[in-house]
Amino acid sequence: MTECGPETSDAGALYVFAVCGDPGPASFADLPGVAPGEPLRALRFGELTAIVQTVRAADFTEDAWQARMADQRELERYARAHHHVVSAAAACCPTVPLPLATLYHGEERAREALLGETERFRTALERTAGHSEWGVKVYASHAPAEPPAPEPVAPPHRPEATAPTGSRPAPGAGLAYLERKRGVQARRERRHEDALRVAETVDAAFRTVAAAGRRLRLHAAEPTGKGDAQVLNATYLVRAHRAAQLEELAWTLRAETGARIEISGPWVPYSFVGEV
Template sequence: MTERGPGQPSDRSALYVFAVCDAPDPAVFAGLPGVAAGEPLRLLRFGALTAIVQSVRAADFTDEVWQARMSDRDELERYARAHHDVVSAAAASCPTVPLPLATLYHGEGRARQALLDETVRFSTAMERTAGHSEWGVKVYAADAPVPGPSAAPLRPETPAGRSRPAPGAGLAYLERKRGVQARREQRHEDALRLAETVDAAFGNLAAAGRRLRLHAPELVGEGRVQVLNATYLVAEHRGAELQALTRSLRDATGAGIDISGPWVPYSFVGEV
């Protein structure tokens, strides 16, 4: 639960929570600024678990201020990177459940109680993701241009100055148009088959997987068609296998396959 309101006194503090961990080493957070310069990162114990927290000015996280920050790409990236750096440091130390960006509570007592209420979910998520990393996989097929139906050839002009289609031109035009449509449908079926093939191969290697919304054509680049955008939860000791599988699938399918990772498994801690 994130507690924000329409306005807070400028001198009032709030508690920003980055992640929940099993038994983090405080030393891994040394030198990390978090999201509030000058305020140290610290550990907040609740039950058998520990949260990584930082005191922040409540006025910096009101709904109005946060919405303005979300619309500023540079500012949002700065906060996202600061948040991710803390989560990554925690995950390198022990099993970790990352919390969403700008998870905020008004005071330690409220934070501790809210986190205690979620203890079972946190413990289940840690058990599921411990020793695993998240890998992103994007698959592209070549975007072969589809020719449009050609215009029907015309006879030389008649004495009246008018032209007429050659005999059978209408039928030829319809056949070409049907051919274009058939090729489009075939490419669509090939794309679906490629996505299923790659997803199944990575799914056999991964502990879990999620298929995400495909990127818009303008984001993937001219001449590329994205057919799969997915993320997989993979045991850390199988990272080399995943990369070898990627190379094998590229060779076998001729598709463009981009992988990214390993990452903290953000995508797989909210499903428990």
């Protein structure tokens, strides 16, 4: 969040959704934004335009925002409203999305702050113009390390040869157990190395199509019971005319690696506007 504190909680604040070149008002005129009833409008600063909306500062104090973040449904409503405005702007011209809940004390403060970031915005717009963001997730099947060892078959009962309490295991039983454990560990390490190679192969292949790429934190294993583990969670900045190559590349990589590869997009390039 930006600038809104408790001392201004009864005043109005300016919520900034995105910065773009020169969007047509019709592209976002019918959207409610985050404050239904207040119109979205364009705020010109220098050669760029911000899409803004007047909101109640009381709704965006630190305490109010923390309470909203604790309410999953309410937070999702705000995030969707923010995303819809950004997407509408991006559909008509290159757009730099601003973080959720970026606010200023009125138009002059907003214009002054945004003017100070003009060079960064211009660079981001030039970098992402004509591009979209695509997500790629790769899952490798992790089979069990080794089937359960068969239960040893008990020898026939011989009353005259009853084993004394505390009898020793058969010779070599401990060595066999250690060898089996080493084998399990070796297979586990090989599977891990194979998974890393799959991730590197897929990432390298998609980077040949993309203008830029980022690897994100891996998600936890899926609760599907199938043993699928995520080995790559990445996002790529791809020029529009190359988007059709992504699915073809995914089919090829699925056949070559045996991994499950999921593609999502196109998205507004949120992940690539802050790296300038």
